[in-house]
Amino acid sequence: MRIEVLGPVRAYAGDGAPIEVGGARVRALLARLALARGEVVSVDSLLDGLWGERPSGDHVNALHALVHRLRRALGGAGVVETVAGGYRLNVGAEEVDAVRFEALARRGGRELAAGAAEQAAALLRDALKLWRGDALADVRDLPFAGTAGARLDELRVGAVEDRFEAELRLGHHGEILADVEAAAAGHPLRERLAGLRMRALHAAGRQSDALAVFDEVRRTLTEELGVDPSEELRRTHVAVLRGELEIPEAAQARPEAVPGRLPAQLTSFVGREDELRLLAGLLEASRLVTVVGPGGVGKTRLAVEVVSRHRAHRRGRVWLVPLAGVNTADGLPEAVLGTLGTADGRASGTPLDRVVNLLAGGEGVLVLDNCEQISEPVAEFARHLLERQPYLTILATSRGPLEVMGEALCRLGPLELPPGTRGSRSCRRIGRGAAVPRSGGSRIVAGSSTSYTARLRTGRVDGGPGRGHRAPAGRAAARPGAGRGAAAYHERRSAGQAARRPLPAAQHRQQGSRAQAADPPRGHRVELGPPHRSGTDAGAPDVDLSGEDGDRRDRGRLCG
Template sequence: MDPVRYRILGTTQALRTDGTVVPVGGARLRALLTVLALRAGRTVPVGLLVEEVWGGDPPADAPGALQALVGRLRRALGADAVASDEGGYRLTAAPDDVDLHRFERLAGEGLRALADGDPDKAAVVLDDALALWHGPALADLPDRAAEAARRDTRRLDVLRARHSAALALGRAEQSLPELTALCDSHPLDEPLQTLRLRALRDAGRTAEALDAYEDVRRLLADRLGADPGAELRSLHAQLLRLGDDSAGSAPVADAPAVGNLRACLTSFIGREGDIETIRGDLTAARLVTLLGPGGAGKTRLSQEAAETLRHAMPGGVWLAELAPVDDPAAVPEAVLTAVGARETVLYGAGAEGIRAAVADRLDDPVARLAEHCSRSRMLLILDNCEHVADAAARLTEELLERCPGLTVLATSREPLGVPGDCCRPVEPLP
């Protein structure tokens, strides 16, 4: 039987190389194919297949029902399409045969090209990645919310990067319609709003850009009680100068670096290749974990790699040192302290009323962190996670789901086990 490619970015489909659709009828059958394609080439345990295919409401003889469903899928795709392995089943396809995995590969290539100053290549590759979407991700999974949200967040990252490449290539007018629509659907996304204002500026529409900034400022104040981030404020200053001088003026100096990384007192040699690799990882994935034994240099390496991305992080680069944390329950508070988002204690007339009004929001440190980290693109380093790995993993997964502009770089002696984690081993220097 001819090779088959799979779509799960939209309604689940199987297609032959000539584009002919292979009929996969029935919601359960498409759900099974979705779960297997999501993990193409890997064995998926029977229990997980049952849980995801039947959405938490399995039949009485779940293993037997699953076996019958696998038989139907084999008849549709070919006997060799689904292999039986110990404890589960495996779709015998390479990851690049599935549109989702192809999207991730192309997204990584495009983001690296943009970070390396090649917007032409970035635009082409990112267009190819975005063209793979034909509807909501994992549309045929009964319970798709959490997994699909991660994929949608990734797509939004790629859309931002694609418009950044377009602006670098002088295509502001072409980008404006889609940027405006994206900002309408994601009004609190500061990186998107920044791109729209840059496009208006580059198109010579300074007055519109200034009006749009005021709209964003009011929205952030009303919804979050926050001011625009450093990148938006810096861009606003440029727009004011352009408005004052129609002939233009020298660009405003970059905003001061944001974050809490301390200046290093010694030089750093022998890891240049590792830094470049990790930099690439951080442009392609939202969670990167440096794995290695104690004393391998993970902490210093994480900070040196993070320094290379400061310019792309208007929300700052923040280091949370978890080594002193003994109680796993204290991990969120430790991270809050590190990023400077702990509760402000209010005193004086009217303070009681203000405290009462925000009490619910301030009671939950994870909610406070999510609110803080969702305001602008930010890199968070979680250092020495191994002794609180479960707590660090739970916090990381929740923050990544709720904060589309957040990237996390962790150091640990063991993987965190968070979906989408890019693990990078670190060996001691000779």
């Protein structure tokens, strides 16, 4: 869930869908709890913040009603928790835009103080993009919102001043001059803004206008506050007057990576809620996270889902690099460059240097998918990137750890059965596997140690070229060649042949029914047929592909 208070109060679900929160006081309650950053807010504090310092007894009942309405809007009592003496909003602090703004603004200020103007400007731009208007705009008349909103407004102006300072150091005076003029007009008593305006005008060759700004500010300060300009502003005035103010030259434009794009998913994401929460937490706490698991278990799908919910994705700073086709160390940076979208023939430096430069510009997430073929080069590459880009996070998927210092692991196993499936009439345990009901008159038996996916339609099992399996039953038994498919499959498995030849087309066809499945592991069975058999399907038997003690026998029967 995401809460926004830098503007009208808004709430959004995890998938980005807006949540309707009706009523000004309900939204004010949401904002008050969100600004507490996960801390408990006492009932007395809520009463004072929503109704003033002298609430009546009826206001306590009104507060309980507001909490009920907020819980109903947000989807349950678990979001707004009742704690001894008050309430707490069970939402991560990083999901509140005001908290993210303050964190980015502080980081930008530190970078500016350290002389890293480019990094500071990028961070401060990201921070200011979070604003959608005046803070708490639609609840500003309530008691708590006045103080909280004024504090956020002051932090915003400070971030604006830091951003102008960073841009001026980079020689971007022409790009920000209009913004500086507008900000100074809105805050005529802020001397730092006046000094930034004078420097921007002087750098643009407008010395007389810069001197006029000083006279205007001095007059305003004298008339409204009865004070003289500060020592710093007077020094800026003297430097402009003497022409001694340094004018930085704009640096050559740095190439930037194209906005990241994640692949569109053809199906909805079901399950893995615990893994999603775990992986999201690891991405906040660690800069290198690896999803580890066997092939086909869903590592890529989980990684794409979690980064699609990451705040960097909303700014276009999440990139997915598929490495399944890369098998050399030299191909790794080239694959990353291909995803970042650079086509500048003038770019200089090593491929790693070019990747580092493209990833600069603030927080970002780089997803390296299927690293198992070149795990050692990936580990070295990731280490260099993280050392040179302090605001980059790398999410890798692999069958084994990268073994880099500071790496956090998320181990992924087979998908758990949906609740309530065990013991039902349409889902029963067979051998070592557990049956999972599927639509379309079919069900899959997934093993306890290995998961695999299959598409089943009654009547045929086909794992692709060279993986057709059939068994005679009913009408199929009378057809020429029926029954040889499953036997041929077991013969090939027992012979240990690496390459399988396709079976004749006649053995793959049966009018009106077919099935497709991945080659199931030994000891698992696939059931074909409707979960609840009735009528002509009542006698439909199972197809057993376990391969145990019978590799050369056709042990399945298939109903046509």
